[in-house]
Amino acid sequence: MAKSSIKMPTKTLEQFAHITTAMPDIAEEAVTAGGRVVEAKVRGNLSAAIGSGTKGKSRSTGQLLGALGLSPARVDRRGDHNVKVGFTENRRDDRPNALIANVLEYGKAGQTPRPFLRPARASSRRACLEAMKQVLHNRMKGG
Template sequence: MAKTTIKMPEDFLMKLSRLGEKTDEIIPVVLKAGGEVVEEKVKSNLQSIIGKGTKEDSRSTGELVSALGVSSARQDKDGNFNVKVGFSEPRSDGKSNAMIAGVLEYGKHGQPPKPFLSPAKASSKKACVDAMISAFEKEVEKI
């Protein structure tokens, strides 16, 4: 599975540090808002490439698209909160969604790559940050 890191702006991080004990409640809400923006872009890109430009008729079941989702915010060993946009496992046919996504993204012998994750990362970065800032401001207003 591809890994993406998007750094938060410094002024945004400074606001977070001033919130004290409410930070652990606000960060998951903010990250989920950003993750949903990225998820929508990945889903849109994925739907646009599945079954396109193939020599044979598409055998797509829609299972890969339906397995796409955003994880809940979790804290890692370094104390950083993270959300992941990815595919749930397993598939009904026993194959891995991550493997199928990797083949689509990078191709294989006889199958050219059809990138959908990399373009989604690049094109949704600004919208993701804007959504997180908006969610953060809404949460701060509640305090």
């Protein structure tokens, strides 16, 4: 039986050791960076959608835009790191922000849809991935 061995440079082995021990922190930082990119795009789209295309004067209070945010990075049951871009629970009048966002996104009887989530997701995908790759690249270099 033939035997083979591969010797890697010490520097490369040290990088692998650093990456394996720091991977949870690196993954958390990467998904947070990607989430920030998506949040910025959603925020821009939402700002443009609020009050546009209305027959009367806009009744926007700014609560929906103020409730938009990014959740902390969490690990799910499968071990994947995730962040969520969404809205905090209730408004001052106890109506859920998610309901208001849903009506804005999909419309209702007498109100045309003004999508802001789907276009943001589609248009920020590449930039989100690039932001996450940049974090991974920087951290792998030891930064």
